[in-house]
Amino acid sequence: xxxxxxxxxxxxxxxxxxxxxxxxxxxxxxxxxxxxxxxxxxxxxxxxxxxxxxxxxxxxxxxxxxxxxxxxxxxxxxxxxxxxxxxxxxxxxxxxxxxxxxxxxxxxxxxxxxxxxxxxxxxxxxxxxxxxxxxxxxxxxxxxxxxxxxxxxxxxxxxxxxxxxxxxxxxxxxxxxxxxxxxxxxxxxxxxxxxxxxxxxxxxxxxxxxxxxxxxxxxxxxxxxxxxxxxx
Amino acid sequence: xxxxxxxxxxxxxxxxxxxxxxxxxxxxxxxxxxxxxxxxxxxxxxxxxxxxxxxxxxxxxxxxxxxxxxxxxxxxxxxxxxxxxxxxxxxxxxxxxxxxxxxxxxxxxxxxxxxxxxxxxxxxxxxxxxxxxxxxxxxxxxxxxxxxxxxxxxxxxxxxxxxxxxxxxxxxxxxxxxxxxxxxxxxxxxxxxxxxxxxxxxxxxxxxxxxxxxxxxxxxxxxxxxxxxxxxxxxxxxxxxxxxxxxxxxxxx
Numbered sequence: 001x002x003x004x005x006x007x008x009x010x011x012x013x014x015x016x017x018x019x020x021x022x023x024x025x026x027x028x029x030x031x032x033x034x035x036x037x038x039x040x041x042x043x044x045x046x047x048x049x050x051x052x053x054x055x056x057x058x059x060x061x062x063x064x065x066x067x068x069x070x071x072x073x074x075x076x077x078x079x080x081x082x083x084x085x086x087x088x089x090x091x092x093x094x095x096x097x098x099x100x101x102x103x104x105x106x107x108x109x110x111x112x113x114x115x116x117x118x119x120x121x122x123x124x125x126x127x128x129x130x131x132x133x134x135x136x137x138x139x140x141x142x143x144x145x146x147x148x149x150x151x152x153x154x155x156x157x158x159x160x161x162x163x164x165x166x167x168x169x170x171x172x173x174x175x176x177x178x179x180x181x182x183x184x185x186x187x188x189x190x191x192x193x194x195x196x197x198x199x200x201x202x203x204x205x206x207x208x209x210x211x212x213x214x215x216x217x218x219x220x221x222x223x224x225x226x227x228x229x230x231x232x
Numbered sequence: 233x234x235x236x237x238x239x240x241x242x243x244x245x246x247x248x249x250x251x252x253x254x255x256x257x258x259x260x261x262x263x264x265x266x267x268x269x270x271x272x273x274x275x276x277x278x279x280x281x282x283x284x285x286x287x288x289x290x291x292x293x294x295x296x297x298x299x300x301x302x303x304x305x306x307x308x309x310x311x312x313x314x315x316x317x318x319x320x321x322x323x324x325x326x327x328x329x330x331x332x333x334x335x336x337x338x339x340x341x342x343x344x345x346x347x348x349x350x351x352x353x354x355x356x357x358x359x360x361x362x363x364x365x366x367x368x369x370x371x372x373x374x375x376x377x378x379x380x381x382x383x384x385x386x387x388x389x390x391x392x393x394x395x396x397x398x399x400x401x402x403x404x405x406x407x408x409x410x411x412x413x414x415x416x417x418x419x420x421x422x423x424x425x426x427x428x429x430x431x432x433x434x435x436x437x438x439x440x441x442x443x444x445x446x447x448x449x450x451x452x453x454x455x456x457x458x459x460x461x462x463x464x465x466x467x468x469x470x471x472x473x474x475x476x477x478x479x480x481x482x483x484x485x
Contacts, residue, residue, distance in 0.1 A: 051314055055482075070480070080310045082307040100238050101315050
């Protein structure tokens, strides 16, 4: 299978603290991969490096066969945990903004997702609740025909109804033949049913990298149970 | 170029309050000066306006740093750095937005000032080049000061502000070292200008103002020192390129 993401001996340091150390990872096309770990495990840092908004201290990172940069950014959709959208824009303007910079933005799918997410086009982002802002962030990412979609804690701090909507949107918009999704989260129970593969990060290192089905069938337990056992 | 233009439009949309507020403040200030017109002598009105013009370069410096800073403060840097555009387009759009925001009140203020201090007010001369028509007055020297000195000074300050903030974000852990290097660089630049004093004597003729005799409009020329202008332009290009490169290749969220 074609490797969409290749990470070799990746390390990232902030001051004296190592956020990632000797991370090796290969993610093929057409999977939903959960990057799982407790707070501070390095999940967000890994996704930011893949998105090209942070740079590795050492090691090699390839996304779509290239180092993260302007070319890969055109084909990667990144949803950070924090609110990164311009607050003065309304929902429609945010969609127009994304469409104007990314050629792969699919307006038809955006309209469908907008209806599913119950987002008013004229609603100003600054007035949206946290749950609706999370829905919008996901809408903008999932409306693109991006080869790699990076979702950093898409369910964190979100109400159950919004979580359901977000989960539905991921399933509806996901096209296995075309794209790969990396979801960084510590809320495993909610996301487990959609995962094809799991990567456990602990203190900046990969401690497990396995097919979700193998975890369920061969080990005979849920990903969440294994997560508790490995990272306890 | 498309990316630059789109970023510029979005930048202005995000700064619409300043885009409207600047000309509005300039208009209010001119209206205030108009109430003083019969009380204050002409040099005092010009002086009062000039007092406002010069601090604008300091404000532009702060504004230049702020348009970068706010992206990191509000978390929108995640969106900005994830865009598939060059760092030069981002810096160019921000610089152009800063220039627009400061140029508008400058035009409003200067036009109002001419209307106040010129004995005949603003008159339109059909034969004059379009740009010069509105500034046909009996006080062309103010026009030179305004658009030949203050506007470039403001633009330069805005660019320096952008550059300093980008460098600051790049060298976050070395904040003190960055400050010391900038101070040394600043001192050395004075030394450099002293060394260049002799070659600075070379001048080129430069349109210095507008002269109207009867129905004929003529440009008159002034001597422009060549080297400082070339040095300033070169340094501006250098700062712009450095800021754009750093933003694309070194800055992180």
